[in-house]
Amino acid sequence: xxxxxxxxxxxxxxxxxxxxxxxxxxxxxxxxxxxxxxxxxxxxxxxxxxxxxxxxxxxxxxxxxxxxxxxxxxxxxxxxxxxxxxxxxxxxxxxxxxxxxxxxxxxxxxxxxxxxxxxxxxxxxxxxxxxxxxxxxxxxxxxxxxxxxxxxxxxxxxxxxxxxxxxxxxxxxxxxxxxxxxxxxxxxxxxxxxxxxxxxxxxxxxxxxxxxxxxxxxxxxxxxxxxxxxxxxxxxxxxxxxxxxxxxxxxxxxxxxxxxxxxxxxxxxxxxxxxxxxxxxxxxxxxxxxxxxxxxxxxxxxxxxxxxxxxxxxxxxxxxxxxxxxxxxxxxxxxxxxxxxxxxxxxxxxxxxxxxxxxxxxxxxxxxxxxxxxxxxxxxxxxxxxxxxxxxxxxxxxxxxxxxxxxxxxxxxxxxxxxxxxxxxxxxxxxxxxxxxxxxxxxxxxxxxxxxxxxxxxxxxxxxxxxxxxxxxxxxxxxxxxxxxxxxxxxxxxxxxxxxxxxxxxxxxxxxxxxxxxxxxxxxxxxxxxxxxxxxxxxxxxxxxxxxxxxxxxxxxxxxxxxxxxxxxxxxxxxxxxxxxxxxxxxxxxxxxxxxxxxxxxxxxxxxxxxxxxxxxxxxxxxxxxxxxxxxxxxxxxxxxxxxxxxxxxxxxxxxxxxxxxxxxxxxxxxxxxxxxxxxxxxxxxxxxxxxxxxxxxxxxxxxxxxxxxxxxxxxxxxxxxxxxxxxxxxxxxxxxxxxxxxxxxxxxxxxxxxxxxxxxxxxxxxxxxxxxxxxxxxxxxxxxxxxxxxxxxxxxxx
Amino acid sequence: xxxxxxxxxxxxxxxxxxxxxxxxxxxxxxxxxxxxxxxxxxxxxxxxxxxxxxxxxxxxxxxxxxxxxxxxxxxxxxxxxxxxxxxxxxxxxxxxxxxxxxxxxxxxxxxxxxxxxxxxxxxxxxxxxxxxxxxxxxxxxxxxxxxxxxxxxxxxxxxxxxxxxxxxx
Numbered sequence: 020x021x022x023x024x025x026x027x028x029x030x031x032x033x034x035x036x037x038x039x040x041x042x043x044x045x046x047x048x049x050x051x052x053x054x055x056x057x058x059x060x061x062x063x064x065x066x067x068x069x070x071x072x073x074x075x076x077x078x079x080x081x082x083x084x085x086x087x088x089x090x091x092x093x094x095x096x097x098x099x100x101x102x103x104x105x106x107x108x109x110x111x112x113x114x115x116x117x118x119x120x121x122x123x124x125x126x127x128x129x130x131x132x133x134x135x136x137x138x139x140x141x142x143x144x145x146x147x148x149x150x151x152x153x154x155x156x157x158x159x160x161x162x163x164x165x166x167x168x169x170x171x172x173x174x175x176x177x178x179x180x181x182x183x184x185x186x187x188x189x190x191x192x193x194x195x196x197x198x199x200x201x202x203x204x205x206x207x208x209x210x211x212x213x214x215x216x217x218x219x220x221x222x223x224x225x226x227x228x229x230x231x232x233x234x235x236x237x238x239x240x241x242x243x244x245x246x247x248x249x250x251x252x253x254x255x256x257x258x259x260x261x262x263x264x265x266x267x268x269x270x271x272x273x274x275x276x277x278x279x280x281x282x283x284x285x286x287x288x289x290x291x292x293x294x295x296x297x298x299x300x301x302x303x304x305x306x307x308x309x310x311x312x313x314x315x316x317x318x319x320x321x322x323x324x325x326x327x328x329x330x331x332x333x334x335x336x337x338x339x340x341x342x343x344x345x346x347x348x349x350x351x352x353x354x355x356x357x358x359x360x361x362x363x364x365x366x367x368x369x370x371x372x373x374x375x376x377x378x379x380x381x382x383x384x385x386x387x388x389x390x391x392x393x394x395x396x397x398x399x400x401x402x403x404x405x406x407x408x409x410x411x412x413x414x415x416x417x418x419x420x421x422x423x424x425x426x427x428x429x430x431x432x433x434x435x436x437x438x439x440x441x442x443x444x445x446x447x448x449x450x451x452x453x454x455x456x457x458x459x460x461x462x463x464x465x466x467x468x469x470x471x472x473x474x475x476x477x478x479x480x481x482x483x484x485x486x487x488x489x490x491x492x493x494x495x496x497x498x499x500x501x502x503x504x505x506x507x508x509x510x511x512x513x514x515x516x517x518x519x520x521x522x523x524x525x526x527x528x529x530x531x532x533x534x535x536x537x538x539x540x541x542x543x544x545x546x547x548x549x550x551x552x553x554x555x556x557x558x559x560x561x562x563x564x565x566x567x568x569x570x571x572x573x574x575x576x577x578x579x580x581x582x583x584x585x586x587x588x589x590x591x592x593x594x595x596x597x598x599x600x601x602x603x604x605x606x607x608x609x610x611x612x613x614x615x616x617x618x619x620x621x622x623x624x625x626x627x628x629x630x631x632x633x634x635x636x637x638x639x640x641x642x643x644x645x646x647x648x649x650x651x652x653x654x655x656x657x658x659x660x661x662x663x664x665x666x667x668x669x670x671x672x673x674x675x676x677x678x679x680x681x682x683x684x685x686x687x688x689x690x691x692x693x694x695x696x697x698x699x700x701x702x703x704x705x706x707x708x709x710x711x712x713x714x715x716x717x718x719x720x721x722x723x724x725x726x727x728x729x730x731x732x733x734x735x736x737x738x739x740x741x742x743x744x745x746x747x748x749x750x751x752x753x754x755x756x757x758x759x760x761x762x763x764x765x766x767x768x769x770x771x772x773x774x775x776x777x778x779x780x781x782x783x784x785x786x787x788x789x790x791x792x793x794x795x796x797x798x799x800x801x802x803x804x805x806x807x808x809x810x811x812x813x814x815x816x817x818x
Numbered sequence: 819x820x821x822x823x824x825x826x827x828x829x830x831x832x833x834x835x836x837x838x839x840x841x842x843x844x845x846x847x848x849x850x851x852x853x854x855x856x857x858x859x860x861x862x863x864x865x866x867x868x869x870x871x872x873x874x875x876x877x878x879x880x881x882x883x884x885x886x887x888x889x890x891x892x893x894x895x896x897x898x899x900x901x902x903x904x905x906x907x908x909x910x911x912x913x914x915x916x917x918x919x920x921x922x923x924x925x926x927x928x929x930x931x932x933x934x935x936x937x938x939x940x941x942x943x944x945x946x947x948x949x950x951x952x953x954x955x956x957x958x959x960x961x962x963x964x965x966x967x968x969x970x971x972x973x974x975x976x977x978x979x980x981x982x983x984x985x986x987x
Contacts, residue, residue: 027963027970034944036951036966065926065977068919070945072927073840081835081853081860089831089860464948 020044022055029055033062035498059502067524070464348560350395351599353660355775358653358692358700361646362711367654368643368669370662370676371441371685373631374602375624376590376614377401381772382804383616385811392772396598399658399769400687406765406801408684408758410442418637419443419679423726423745424759427752429789430767430781433696435747437689438759439644439726443636446681451630453489454551455507456482459538460523461558463498467525470616471592475557476520478589478621482555483517485629486510493541494519497534507545535575542584549734551633552584553610559592560601569600576608577675583734585678587632589624590614602661609638609678627799631680637730639676639738642687643669645725649718650747653692653700655777657766669729672738679730688766690777691723723747761793761802768809771816783813826868830875831860837947838883844942845887855890859883876949877956884957922980929979930972937972940965 022029031037032045049055081089359367377398384392413420420442428434446452458479466472479494486492490510495503505519538554546552576586586608588601598614605612611632613624624632641664646654656663668674679685692698705711728741752760767786770778787809794802838859842852859882863871871878930938936958943954951969955962 024974027966030970030973031951031966034951034969062973062977065980066945066973068923069926069930069941069973069976072923073930073942073946075923076840076927076946081831081839081857085853085857089827089857089864 020048022048022052022058024058029058030062033059034066064524071467071524074467348393349597349599350393351661352395353398353773355770355773355777356656356658356660356663357776358655358690358698360653360698360700360702361648361651363703365648365712366643366645366666367656367689368641368664368666369656369659369687370664371640371642371679371687372400372606372659372662372677373404373679373683373685374398374401374605374612375405376598376602376612378405379614379616379620380590380598382808383614385808385815387616389815391812391815394773397769397772398602398660399766399773400662401658402769403658403686403688403762403765404684406761406805408440408442408686408762410440410684413442413444417444418730418732419640421726421728421741421743423743424750424756425723425745425747426750426755426759428690429752429760429763430770430779430785431690433692435691435693436752436759436763437691437724437745438762439642439687439689440758441640441679441685441728443631443679443681443683443685446630446634446636448485448630451489451634451681452550453491453547454486454510454553454633455491455542455545455547456486456551456633457493457495457507457538457542457554459534459554459556460494460496461498461556462496462523462525464525466498466559466592468592471559472523472525474615474618474621475589475591476523477618478557478615478625479520480517481621482625482629483510483513483520485626486513486516491545491547492516493538493545494523495534495538495541496523498525503537503541507541535572539575539579539584542579543582546583548583551635553587553633554579554584554608555587555589556604557589557591558601560590560597569603573603573607576604580607580609585609585635588612606677607675609635609675611678611680623799623801628680628682631683634681635678635733636681636683638678638733639672639674640679640685640728640730641669641674641676641738643727643729644689645727646691647714647718647722647724648694648712649714650694650721650723651691652694652696653698655690657688657690658769659687669727672731672736676729686762688762721746757793757795759793760789761795764789764791764793764809765805768805768812772812783809783816787813827860827864830863830879834876834879834947835860838879840946841880841942842883842887844938845884846891851890852887855883855886858886874953874956876947877953880943880947880949880953880957926976926980929976933972933975936960937968937975940968941972944969 020028028037028041028045032042037045049059377396378401380396381392381402384390384396410422411420422440422442424438424440425435428436460472460475460479462472466475483492488509488511491507492505492510493503493507494505494516504523505516508515510516535554535556538556542552542554580586586605587610588605588608590598590601590612591614602612613620613632615621615624643666662677664674664676677685722744724745726743726745729738730741731738752763755763764786767778767781767789769775771781771783771786787806790802790806790809794806797803835856838856839849839852842855843849846852846855859879862882863879866878930941933941939958940954940960943949943957944951949957951962951965954960954965958965960968
């Protein structure tokens with residue numbers, strides 16, 4: 020089709036509105052016509068600006084009365100509201116009200132005034148103030164909108180507008196500036212709540228976030244309305260207090276907030292340890308206040324919704340499932356590995372996993388969302404592997420070293436804990452092999468949030484900063500269409516690459532064309548034998564990358580991995596994250612999966628651990644352990660639930676497994692029940708036709724287990740076997756290495772978050788203690804952050 | 819309404835409240851009137867069965883909203899777009915853009931307001947409400963190709979004016 024700017028089909032193409040056939044035809048023309056490409060580019064640039072302009076137009080929301088009325092099924096007109104707004108719009112109200120129409124009961128009053136900047140001496144926390152001040156990011160804009168919106172209701176005007184309201188309630192007595200008054204007592208004083216919709220106004224503007232949390236409480240509404248209201252009020256309140264405390268550690272003597280502050284010290288996030296609180300607050304501040312109210316108190320945020328939980332990966336799930344659906348974070352269910360009797364199951368076989376996404380995602384839940392993560396989001400192996408452990412460098416010629424440690428199990432005195440560690444050979448930056456990278460970036464409209472596209476760009480800029488003339492980078496985007504934004508360019512042309520990144524704008528629906536095929540095609544065109552050839556996919560979860568069927572997508576990725584192009588997936592943002600899909604894609608694509616919640620994490624993945632992220636040292640790394648029945652009664656692999664392999668696959672080189680990158684450490688923990696101790700797992704009946712396995716002579720040698728590893732070098736097709744026998748030296752827990760104790764703490768933290776049946780009587784405090792003992796020098800501060808996260812989780816769990 | 823209804827209604831409100839109010843405000847030129855229309859739209863939604871609307875919820879909402887707004891407009895013979903909403907002030911999105919882009923963005927929106935009403939409407943449904951051609955076709959009763967043509971024309975003239983107008987009005 021010849022290019023004709025007057026033909027509407029070109030506009031339709033730019034907006035992603037064409038069928039596959041039409042699109043293919045257009046794309047053929049695009050390849051040959053620079054004029055057409057320029058036309059499409061310019062059109063997209065303009066429509067991005069247009070949609071941004073339109074989206075930033077001020078819009079009122081429904082009033083709270085109206086919104087509640089929708090749920091009560093009764094209309095409330097704006098007339099009364101407008102009147103109130105005329106009276107009060109110039110004033111900044113410090114409160115907003117939640118109503119229940121019908122009974123028109125005043126449900127509660129939240130002290131938004133806490134957040135108002137003029138109330139906060141800006142001591143030492145300019146950033147928080149800036150965020151709250153509505154200058155720093157999108158969320159704060161919503162907040163600003165909230166302020167103006169809520170200003171339509173002051174306590175005063177409400178009493179005018181609602182003559183039926185009697186003065187027996189506490190509200191009319193409150194002046195407009197009621198910051199810090201304890202809302203709980205007020206709620207308790209209002210027993211007539213029938214259908215509370217404690218709808219915090221700021222969420223109106225954020226359908227994704229709000230839907231994420233709305234789903235669950237909805238179903239609870241009729242059951243325990245008062246509790247729900249209370250819990251959510253509390254959550255907001257605590258967040259506000261936390262933020263206000265950060266900037267105002269010492270309440271002034273005459274500060275009306277002094278009392279409430281003291282109270283929240285016991286209930287909210289601790290203020291006692293400022294160093295680490297800063298981490299938490301920084302993260303919380305970088306998220307929106309709006310997110311904080313999405314906490315659902317430990318229940319699965321999707322529970323009441325379609326719950327995209329699947330025991331086995333289902334085709335389609337997670338990909339392209341109703342792109343407009345606002346509540347679409349997806350997690351696959353995980354069932355904890357149980358204890359297995361060694362007499363029945365002498366072997367344990369699994370694939371290594373170097374992903375770290377689960378940990379940073381959990382961190383996002385705990386700090387930004389102020390809620391416990393859904394259990395499906397907690398993959399203990401990824402939590403453990405987020406941290407570096409001091410394993411010895413491999414000997415010359417080996418891709419990685421192995422390291423096994425056995426000591427007492429801290430959460431069960433009768434049990435033993437085995438830590439298996441692998442360390443990939445480190446590669447100095449100047450010895451890093453050449454690389455051929457294609458960034459495949461999601462620039463759909465949903466990425467237009469500060470923690471999404473801007474963070475993606477920042478992360479890619481960081482990575483670009485590390486590249487040299489030995490590296491090549493291309494950028495492919497997908498959204499309203501897919502396109503090559505930057506043809507493969509050598510890494511020394513940093514300005515060109517960064518300029519291309521800077522030009523990226525989020526806009527349009529995720530209705531992408533052949534994004535992923537294009538990315539692979541570019542990668543293949545620039546393939547460097549024996550080097551790093553990798554597509555790096557960055558997305559918030561909208562997976563319409565051209566192939567919409569998960570099975571097909573996986574096939575494509577597997578096929579490309581065989582041809583030498585590996586895939587790394589990087590998750591950003593929230594509300595839409597397809598955690599399971601991203602993990603699976605990276606797994607099948609011989610790559611890793613990281614989740615980036617902030618700049619610091621971006622730096623960790625793309626700068627500090629860049630070699631590990633990019634350079635694969637060994638692929639299809641499988642671990643098989645044979646336990647000695649004379650030493651071990653039963654065992655349990657902690658984590659790795661979705662990495663378990665069939666025993667016969669260990670020796671089958673056609674079976675895919677995990678990769679290990681340069682400098683990566685991989686750690687796995689087993690909990691063992693020593694011979695003769697009681698096992699909490701059901702035993703099978705004795706066999707009728709054959710005898711159980713009988714111990715061999717070697718079983719008497721006192722060995723605990725034999726560790727076998729298989730791996731392939733990155734471009735090899737056949738695997739190499741490594742074997743090690745391990746004896747238990749009988750170390751007590753207290754004699755174990757620092758890394759051992761730290762890893763045990765992480766594992767216990769994960770078990771608690773997952774409410775694992777194996778956690779026994781272990782408490783959050785025990786996890787804190789274990790982790791703390793293992794902190795060590797912790798130069799980067801990652802380990803101490805874990806301790807803080809456990810404490811934060813404890814607080815959240817106790818609510 | 820029983821509680822199971824609540825969840826999907828709530829999601830619909832969360833997702834479409836603002837786009838609908840934007841849309842209705844333009845049709846009516848009046849924010850509070852728009853609120854009433856949108857509220858009514860949601861109230862009607864409460865009487866629907868979610869299964870009936872599966873897959874075309876957006877289209878249904880915008881259609882109901884549009885019909886109701888046009889009905890009011892006919893009745894009250896309001897002039898459209900009389901009340902100019904205040905421009906976004908210290909918008910945070912704005913703060914992140916460089917000034918030049920910010921200016922262009924504002925100019926595009928301003929130029930948009932000079933286009934014929936039917937063009938403005940499809941542009942807003944596309945870029946503000948995020949509807950597809952087909953959904954817009956369902957809402958406006960125009961054919962899909964007509965929607966495509968209107969959008970194309972609108973974008974082409976925006977583009978022309980942007981380039982010829984130079985530094986802006």
